[in-house]
Structures are given as structure tokens and as C-alpha cells.
Amino acid sequence: KAGVTQTPRYLIKTRGQQVTLSCSPISGHRSVSWYQQTPGQGLQFLFEYFSETQRNKGNFPGRFSGRQFSNSRSEMNVSTLELGDSALYLCASSLAEDLGYTFGSGTRLTVV
Amino acid sequence: DQQVKQNSPSLSVQEGRISILNCDYTNSMFDYFLWYKKYPAEGPTFLISISSIKDKNEDGRFTVFLNKSAKHLSLHIVPSQPGDSAVYFCAASEFNTPLVFGKGTRLSVIA
Numbered sequence: 013k014a015g016v017t018q019t020p021r022y023l024i025k026t027r028g029q030q031v032t033l034s035c036s037p038i039s040g041h042r043s044v045s046w047y048q049q050t051p052g053q054g055l056q057f058l059f060e061y062f063s064e065t066q067r068n069k070g071n072f073p074g075r076f077s078g079r080q081f082s083n084s085r086s087e088m089n090v091s092t093l094e095l096g097d098s099a100l101y102l103c104a105s106s107l108a109e110d111l112g113y114t115f116g117s118g119t120r121l122t123v124v
Numbered sequence: 125d126q127q128v129k130q131n132s133p134s135l136s137v138q139e140g141r142i143s144i145l146n147c148d149y150t151n152s153m154f155d156y157f158l159w160y161k162k163y164p165a166e167g168p169t170f171l172i173s174i175s176s177i178k179d180k181n182e183d184g185r186f187t188v189f190l191n192k193s194a195k196h197l198s199l200h201i202v203p204s205q206p207g208d209s210a211v212y213f214c215a216a217s218e219f220n221t222p223l224v225f226g227k228g229t230r231l232s233v234i235a
């Protein structure tokens with residue numbers, strides 16, 4: 013079965029711009045989580061959506077937002093980009109908490 | 125405040141020997157623990173998990189040990205193979221809360 017698909021794989025944006033990243037979870041998975049990975053910081057939780065509702069939110073500024081559609085696909089948006097937003101953004105889907113998350117390959121965002 | 129800590133940023137092991145990756149946590153409410161493996165330019169891949177009601181879980185060459193009193197878990201890989209070279213992340217969660225990850229340990233298995 014298809015895995016978690018994230019698009020685009022790579023993105024270069026300028027400071028002050030906004031960006032939208034997309035994630036298609038594994039078919040049947042209703043939970044989608046987003047993480048930011050930066051060198052030396054591991055994976056930082058951004059938010060989790062379940063059945064179109066944000067269920068959990070991490071400690072990121074309001075410039076980071078997300079949503080989930082009825083088909084479980086999810087998007088995250090970052091407005092007013094800063095240089096520090098350069099990172100690998102990972103999306104993960106799961107069927108249930110105790111079955112582990114399946115991650116996509118990520119979107120590498122570079123802000124210049 | 126880092127709730128999940130992997131204090132060794134890197135580890136080198138000879139092929140065929142045992143690799144032991146360690147992880148400490150501070151939140152006593154965590155009841156589920158996972159290990160993920162990550163290659164460059166790929167997302168993390170789920171490796172093995174353990175619930176707080178167990179102290180050991182084994183899957184082939186991979187064994188995870190949980191010591192709740194010490195708030196410590198470890199991943200043992202026996203025997204280590206060059207293909208195991210990757211970054212390993214420890215993660216923990218409470219029911220219905222997001223996974224909290226450590227910063228990762230880079231394992232290098234030398235042939």
C-alpha cells in the first residue's frame with residue numbers, strides 16, 4: 013500500500029513569504045501529525061489532526077498553522093517566513109497510537 | 125525542558141558486535157515508548173516499541189529494554205550490520221498525546 017506522501021520534497025522561499033506543505037496519509041489513517049526537524053534539535057512536534065480537528069498543538073508561534081480535509085489529507089502553512097524556519101518538515105500518520113507512526117520523506121524547506 | 129534525552133550524539137560499533145543505544149525520560153506519565161531509525165533524506169522508520177507494562181520487547185536482532193524505576197530505555201542491536209548505520213530516535217508518549225522525540229543518536233557500524 014502507498015506510504016505517507018509529502019509534497020513538495022524541496023522548497024526554497026524568501027524571508028517574509030508564506031508556504032504551504034501537503035501531506036497525504038496512508039489510506040485509512042485518520043491521524044496526521046507534523047514535526048519539524050532541525051540539526052541538533054531532533055523532531056519538534058507542531059500539531060496533530062484527527063478527523064479534521066486539531067487534537068494537539070506544539071509550542072510554535074501562530075505563524076505555523078495547519079488543517080485536515082475530509083479525506084484525511086493535511087496541509088501546514090507557515091506565514092511570514094524567517095531564516096530559522098529552514099528545516100525538514102515531516103508528516104506522520106497513524107491508525108492508532110499504539111501502532112506507531114508512519115512518516116513521509118519530508119519537505120526540506122530553505123528560507124533565504 | 126527536554127522530556128526525552130539521548131545523551132550520546134554518536135556511537136561507533138564494529139560489525140557483528142552489539143550496539144546499545146540509550147534513552148532517558150523525565151515524564152513518569154509516559155506509557156508507550158518507540159524507537160525510530162532515520163536515513164539521510166528519508167523520514168524516520170518505525171523500528172520497535174514497548175508499552176510501560178513490559179520491561180522487554182524483542183523483534184529479530186532488535187531488543188528494547190525498559191527500566192521504569194530509572195526512567196531509562198535502551199535499544200540493543202545484535203549483531204550489528206553496516207546497514208544499521210543511521211540516526212536512531214527514541215520517542216515516548218502518553219495516551220492521546222503526541223510523540224515526544226529525543227535528539228537522536230548517530231550509529232556507525234564499521235565493517
